[in-house]
Amino acid sequence: MAALELLGFGAKGWGALLAVATLMTLAVTAAALTIGAIIGAAVAASKLSGNLTLRFIGNVYTTVFRGIPELLIIYLIYFGGSTAVTVIGGWLGFEGFLGLPSFIAGSLAVGLISASYQAEVYRGAYLAISIGEMEAAQAIGMPRAMRLRRIIMPQVIRFAIPGLGNVWQLSLKDSALVSVTGLAELMRTSQVAAGSTRQYFLFFIAGGCLYLLLTSLSDQVFGWFERRANRSMPNATIGKA
Amino acid sequence: MDFEFLASTFVTLLKSLPTTLALFAFSVTLGGSLAILIVWMRVSGNPILGGFAKAYIFVFRGSPLLIQMFLVFYGLAQFSLIRQSFLWSYLREPFDCAVLSLALCTAGYSAEIFRGGIRAVSVKEIEAARAIGMSGFLLVRRIIAPIAFRHALPAYSTEVVLMMKSTALASLVTVWDVTGVAQRLISQTYRTMEVFLCAAAIYLFLNFVLLQAFALLEFYLSRHRRAPALNSASKLA
Numbered sequence: 001m002a003a004l005e006l007l008g009f010g011a012k013g014w015g016a017l018l019a020v021a022t023l024m025t026l027a028v029t030a031a032a033l034t035i036g037a038i039i040g041a042a043v044a045a046s047k048l049s050g051n052l053t054l055r056f057i058g059n060v061y062t063t064v065f066r067g068i069p070e071l072l073i074i075y076l077i078y079f080g081g082s083t084a085v086t087v088i089g090g091w092l093g094f095e096g097f098l099g100l101p102s103f104i105a106g107s108l109a110v111g112l113i114s115a116s117y118q119a120e121v122y123r124g125a126y127l128a129i130s131i132g133e134m135e136a137a138q139a140i141g142m143p144r145a146m147r148l149r150r151i152i153m154p155q156v157i158r159f160a161i162p163g164l165g166n167v168w169q170l171s172l173k174d175s176a177l178v179s180v181t182g183l184a185e186l187m188r189t190s191q192v193a194a195g196s197t198r199q200y201f202l203f204f205i206a207g208g209c210l211y212l213l214l215t216s217l218s219d220q221v222f223g224w225f226e227r228r229a230n231r232s233m234p235n236a237t238i239g240k241a
Numbered sequence: 242m243d244f245e246f247l248a249s250t251f252v253t254l255l256k257s258l259p260t261t262l263a264l265f266a267f268s269v270t271l272g273g274s275l276a277i278l279i280v281w282m283r284v285s286g287n288p289i290l291g292g293f294a295k296a297y298i299f300v301f302r303g304s305p306l307l308i309q310m311f312l313v314f315y316g317l318a319q320f321s322l323i324r325q326s327f328l329w330s331y332l333r334e335p336f337d338c339a340v341l342s343l344a345l346c347t348a349g350y351s352a353e354i355f356r357g358g359i360r361a362v363s364v365k366e367i368e369a370a371r372a373i374g375m376s377g378f379l380l381v382r383r384i385i386a387p388i389a390f391r392h393a394l395p396a397y398s399t400e401v402v403l404m405m406k407s408t409a410l411a412s413l414v415t416v417w418d419v420t421g422v423a424q425r426l427i428s429q430t431y432r433t434m435e436v437f438l439c440a441a442a443i444y445l446f447l448n449f450v451l452l453q454a455f456a457l458l459e460f461y462l463s464r465h466r467r468a469p470a471l472n473s474a475s476k477l478a
Contacts, residue, residue: 067402067448068441069409071420076441079433176305180413187307194315201316208304208312215303 003202006193014193014203021189022210028107028175028185033168035111040118047123058119065116070109070174077109078102078181106178106185114171121163125156158229165222169215176211186210243435250426250439257422258443264336264408264418268343269401275344276351283356294352301349306407310342314414339411347404354400358393359385391462398455402448409444419443 009015047058065073081100089098129152137151179188190207194200283294301309317323317332331337362385370384412421423440427433460467 064445067406067445069406069420069444071409071412072423072437072441072444075424076434076437079427079437083433173305176307177410179307187305190308191311194311199319201312201319204308204312204316208300208308211304211308212300216299 003199006197006199006202007206014189014197017184017189017193018186018206018210021184021186022214024184025172025175025186025211025214028103028110028178028183029168029172031103031107032110032114032171032175033164035108036114036118036167036171039112039115041122043115043119044122044126047119048126062116062119065113070113071177071180073113074106074109074177074180077112078105081105081108102178102181102183106175106181106183110171110174110178113174114167117167117170118164121160121167122156124163125159126152128159129155158233161222161226161229165219165226168218168222172211172214172218246430246432247435247439250436251443253426254419254422254436254439254443257417257419260336260416261408261418261420261447264339264343264411264416265405267340268347268408269404271340271344272347272404273351275348276355279348279352280355280359283352284359298349298352301346302353306342306346307410307413309346310339310410310414313342313345314338335411335415339408339414339416343404343407343411346407347400350400350403351397354393354396355389357396358389358391361392362388394455394459394462398452398459401455402451405448405451406444 005012007013007015007018043058043061046054047062049055078100082098082105085098085100086096133151133155134147137147142150175185176187178185179191182188184192186207190203194203197203279294279297282290283298285291313332314335323329323332331341366384366388367380370380375383408418409420411418412424415421417425419440423436426436430436
């Protein structure tokens with residue numbers, strides 16, 4: 001079977017490269033989700049704050065990053081980032097064009113997109129905390145930081161897990177667009193394999209199946225997290241199908 | 242800031258706007274119709290149709306649109322059976338391939354959104370309709386579809402915005418839409434940031450208009466729920 005040989009791990013096979021590429025896709029997505037969590041939390045905090053300017057900035061961020069095509073954002077970060085790196089390199093005495101590594105550019109771009117979605121998830125989760133609990137914490141004299149640590153954070157995380165699962169799936173699929181920067185993740189490797197063997201159908205189907213594997217596995221993982229986070233909440237409606 | 246360059250970039254990009262809008266309009270229409278068919282299969286109760294719809298939704302929501310588009314554009318051309326069939330006059334056109342893959346993809350997402358809307362229709366309303374003798378298509382047309390559509394509208398507006406953004410991927414299968422033309426401009430002028438920012442502004446504007454239109458539609462369709470509030474508002478005025 002020629003197809004099996006091409007997909008296998010032998011001398012002519014692309015199996016090993018595809019496996020590495022799948023891990024690369026996971027790495028980009030995980031990096032993007034982390035970047036997105038940090039920026040997203042900051043954006044959510046500014047959208048929830050009483051300060052009008054901060055709220056405006058938060059709203060502009062989520063509107064802009066959810067309104068521009070992902071592909072354009074990746075191009076902007078990749079080329080814009082490379083221009084910035086070249087300029088900084090020029091100050092430090094490096095001659096010529098310096099590129100931003102495509103892994104960093106890609107995960108930053110997907111991360112910035114993911115941040116705009118995560119911000120909404122965190123904001124929704126914060127608003128889902130009952131006011132009574134906040135009042136109770138204040139009533140027994142918890143200071144702000146302790147309230148954040150003991151009351152707000154555990155519940156925000158619990159409420160946010162289903163939404164974060166959706167954002168993870170979005171980022172996983174957005175990471176395919178990072179292939180335009182030449183990073184050898186799953187999409188790019190499928191493309192290269194398809195192009196050099198002329199077996200487009202075979203390798204795009206194989207790549208698609210690997211993506212399906214990733215998305216369905218991560219569904220399981222987030223489902224497990226959700227059950228775990230809700231294990232002390234027998235009557236919780238969130239987290240039950 | 243070189244305003245002359247920005248202005249000429251804008252004019253060039255706006256000339257490709259009809260392509261982007263056509264991609265969007267065709268794929269939303271086609272995808273929406275397909276979604277209705279799939280959601281009908283999904284809720285039909287028939288295990289074979291339901292299983293097919295579930296598999297369809299799983300595959301098209303679980304894999305990236307780009308790989309689907311490449312599969313349609315590069316993958317199908319590999320088979321001489323397809324190259325010799327009547328389909329080839331469509332499948333060799335990048336535009337048609339892009340529309341087809343966008344429509345197939347959005348159908349999967351929209352079907353789930355519509356299903357959510359259908360599930361939100363209260364059983365009592367269906368019972369009431371049945372009690373006065375409505376059944377079959379009449380029940381769907383008069384009771385289930387309008388209510389489900391209203392429930393699904395907010396989520397569907399998000400999906401439509403995602404579609405508008407996804408049309409940019411067509412540039413990767415050599416369609417000269419706004420993103421494609423922006424890339425061509427960059428390869429001629431090497432002024433990356435300015436050109437991409439112009440393109441981004443165009444998409445942002447399009448999505449803004451779309452969301453306003455959906456908000457208006459939602460407002461228009463929720464008259465029955467708003468009537469008392471409007472009265473109190475006019476009293477205040």
